[in-house]
Amino acid sequence: MKRLLAASLMLLLAFALAAPPPSRAQGVDVYINITSGGTKKLNIAIPEFTVTTGADPAATGKLLASIAGADLTFSGLFSVVAATGAIPADNAAALKQSWTDFAAAGAHAGVHGLLALRGSRIDGEMRLYDLTSPEFRLIASKKFEVPPDQSRRLAHKIADEIVLQFTGEPGIADTKIAYVAGPRGAKEILLADYDGFGVRPVTRNGSINLMPVWGPDARSLAYTSYKNGYPDLFRAFPFERRPEQTLAAFVGINSSPAFSPDGKTLAMTLSKDGNPEIYALTLATGTLRRLTRHAGIDTEPSWSPTGQQIAFISDRAGSPHVFVMDADGVSVRQLTNGGHHTQPRWSPRGDVIVFTARQGTHDLWAIGADGSNPRRLTAGPGDNQGAAWAPNGRHLVFQSNRLGAFQLYAMLADGSSEVIAVTRGSTEATSPSWSPRLP
Amino acid sequence: MFTRGRIGSVVALLVLVVVMVGCAKRPATIAASAPAPTGAAGATGSPASPSAPASSTPMQPSTSTPATATPTVSPSGGARPVPRDFTAIADLKDVFFDFDKYDIRPTDAKMLDANAAWLKSHENMLVLVEGHCDERGTNEYNLALGERRAKATMNYLVAQGVQANRITIISYGEERPVCTEHTEACWAKNRRAHFLIKPR
Numbered sequence: 001m002k003r004l005l006a007a008s009l010m011l012l013l014a015f016a017l018a019a020p021p022p023s024r025a026q027g028v029d030v031y032i033n034i035t036s037g038g039t040k041k042l043n044i045a046i047p048e049f050t051v052t053t054g055a056d057p058a059a060t061g062k063l064l065a066s067i068a069g070a071d072l073t074f075s076g077l078f079s080v081v082a083a084t085g086a087i088p089a090d091n092a093a094a095l096k097q098s099w100t101d102f103a104a105a106g107a108h109a110g111v112h113g114l115l116a117l118r119g120s121r122i123d124g125e126m127r128l129y130d131l132t133s134p135e136f137r138l139i140a141s142k143k144f145e146v147p148p149d150q151s152r153r154l155a156h157k158i159a160d161e162i163v164l165q166f167t168g169e170p171g172i173a174d175t176k177i178a179y180v181a182g183p184r185g186a187k188e189i190l191l192a193d194y195d196g197f198g199v200r201p202v203t204r205n206g207s208i209n210l211m212p213v214w215g216p217d218a219r220s221l222a223y224t225s226y227k228n229g230y231p232d233l234f235r236a237f238p239f240e241r242r243p244e245q246t247l248a249a250f251v252g253i254n255s256s257p258a259f260s261p262d263g264k265t266l267a268m269t270l271s272k273d274g275n276p277e278i279y280a281l282t283l284a285t286g287t288l289r290r291l292t293r294h295a296g297i298d299t300e301p302s303w304s305p306t307g308q309q310i311a312f313i314s315d316r317a318g319s320p321h322v323f324v325m326d327a328d329g330v331s332v333r334q335l336t337n338g339g340h341h342t343q344p345r346w347s348p349r350g351d352v353i354v355f356t357a358r359q360g361t362h363d364l365w366a367i368g369a370d371g372s373n374p375r376r377l378t379a380g381p382g383d384n385q386g387a388a389w390a391p392n393g394r395h396l397v398f399q400s401n402r403l404g405a406f407q408l409y410a411m412l413a414d415g416s417s418e419v420i421a422v423t424r425g426s427t428e429a430t431s432p433s434w435s436p437r438l439p
Numbered sequence: 440m441f442t443r444g445r446i447g448s449v450v451a452l453l454v455l456v457v458v459m460v461g462c463a464k465r466p467a468t469i470a471a472s473a474p475a476p477t478g479a480a481g482a483t484g485s486p487a488s489p490s491a492p493a494s495s496t497p498m499q500p501s502t503s504t505p506a507t508a509t510p511t512v513s514p515s516g517g518a519r520p521v522p523r524d525f526t527a528i529a530d531l532k533d534v535f536f537d538f539d540k541y542d543i544r545p546t547d548a549k550m551l552d553a554n555a556a557w558l559k560s561h562e563n564m565l566v567l568v569e570g571h572c573d574e575r576g577t578n579e580y581n582l583a584l585g586e587r588r589a590k591a592t593m594n595y596l597v598a599q600g601v602q603a604n605r606i607t608i609i610s611y612g613e614e615r616p617v618c619t620e621h622t623e624a625c626w627a628k629n630r631r632a633h634f635l636i637k638p639r
Contacts, residue, residue: 185614187614208611208614210578210612210614211579226611229609230519230522231582231609251519253583255582269579269583271583274590276583276587297580297583299579299582299583300579300580313580320580340539342576342580343577343579356577362577386578430578
């Protein structure tokens with residue numbers, strides 16, 4: 001078993017070196033290459049977290065272990081080895097026995113979570129052990145602190161740290177998803193943890209609110225609202241007591257906001273000059289630049305992660321298709337042909353653009369940013385559309401009516417994983433936007 | 440700290456309102472006729488998409504100042520009439536659109552001729568033209584499609600002699616259907632331009 005793992009780790013490491021991990025990986029051993037498909041999963045044991053201080057009537061130790069386990073399963077990189085019972089605190093012999101049992105059950109790594117439940121905060125510590133080493137070597141440990149009402153976030157942070165330790169890039173469990181909920185004619189913007197828990201309102205104006213998108217600092221959301229009668233663009237700050245800003249309220253539509261990766265520019269669709277065209281608003285100065293100039297519909301800008309190109313939708317060739325232009329509006333080229341294509345979303349890794357294709361129903365497709373290798377990601381059931389990338393460029397959240405009303409679902413971006421329900425609300429959930437990693 | 444942050448936000452908001460919001464005046468001129476109904480199929484037609492391409496008019500000359508010009512300073516939305524002040528009237532009939540299209544169909548042109556005649560004989564009335572889509576398609580694209588439907592309708596009315604400054608358009612995309620069943624009969628009712636009026 002051990003020899004097998006060692007061989008596979010070496011192989012994976014070779015892959016990882018071929019595709020260098022991001023700069024945050026410095027000082028971290030990279031065991032799992034996260035860009036190539038068909039990754040062999042690491043078996044990881046997560047026994048219930050040990051409560052070292054305070055009473056735990058709500059079984060927080062058990063809950064957080066299960067949340068972290070779900071996060072790691074969702075990452076697509078780990079297979080969680082089931083466990084019951086917490087390891088006693090400060091008991092080296094019990095810890096060793098526990099890891100011996102887990103290793104015998106096939107676990108490659110073990111997570112020991114320790115919690116101090118205080119009235120004013122929760123202190124958590126994550127200790128990560130290599131169960132393939134003879135002495136169960138401690139790979140890493142890290143402490144976290146959260147307010148008592150954010151205990152789930154502590155589990156997400158622990159999971160993200162574990163992903164960081166094994167891949168060189170933090171996980172995406174400590175993120176939020178903003179989306180639109182409600183019946184037609186009365187849609188509000190909500191946000192939730194990436195796993196659908198902790199739903200809270202962003203707008204409460206009783207109007208129609210659409211198309212939320214996160215700013216790259218994960219502090220603000222741009223969205224379209226009819227609250228002043230017309231579809232105007234606003235910016236809300238959901239984590240601050242700060243009034244929302246009006247971004248654009250021109251005659252006609254003010255829609256499809258998209259922040260540039262550096263957060264300084266907002267691309268958007270305005271029809272003030274006669275028909276829907278894409279503009280770039282420099283947020284600091286209010287300078288507005290028109291990027292497209294065509295008689296047809298130009299809409300849905302999506303920035304490349306370098307900020308140097310913008311994908312968008314135009315019907316200039318007949319039906320709507322995906323186009324790409326330089327960020328100053330020149331060098332327009334058509335990326336997709338045939339069919340009816342909308343909702344281009346450029347991967348944060350830069351290599352792929354996901355879009356929605358309509359052939360009776362809607363399904364998600366991906367195409368190389370250079371126009372290569374168009375491929376289908378979903379094949380029903382129902383409509384699957386409105387994809388948004390997780391900040392790691394590995395997962396997508398999208399809306400599907402596979403079970404009736406539209407709800408949000410998530411999956412690995414190559415379509416290789418099972419599709420997981422994110423929302424299970426009583427009203428429709430649509431138009432997701434996945435936040436960057438929270439600060 | 441909190442108070443100071445708040446004051447800063449308010450100042451920032453005021454600056455934003457002054458700098459960014461504006462251009463509430465409509466474009467000085469508009470295209471004089473509805474878009475041509477058809478365009479060349481082009482090399483990108485696909486068997487998967489048998490429907491004819493949407494209208495493809497020549498490059499439209501810019502009808503207003505360049506976008507880089509400083510936006511007109513005005514209160515937020517001040518010059519735009521309030522949509523809820525308008526009411527529907529039986530004399531003005533809806534016109535309907537083909538799937539994924541925004542050109543005026545010949546049969547609906549007759550309807551629009553009648554609407555134009557009514558508007559010309561009621562000079563004291565302002566009209567709000569709403570553009571709507573069916574539920575198929577994606578929100579963002581449908582918002583643009585609804586805008587084009589309202590605009591094509593407006594252009595037709597103007598070509599018939601209705602003053603452009605009496606007409607306001609708004610797109611609701613797929614957000615305000617009149618029919619909520621998932622059938623073609625229902626979708627056809629939702630792909631519409633709807634008219635509401637209010638006295639000047």
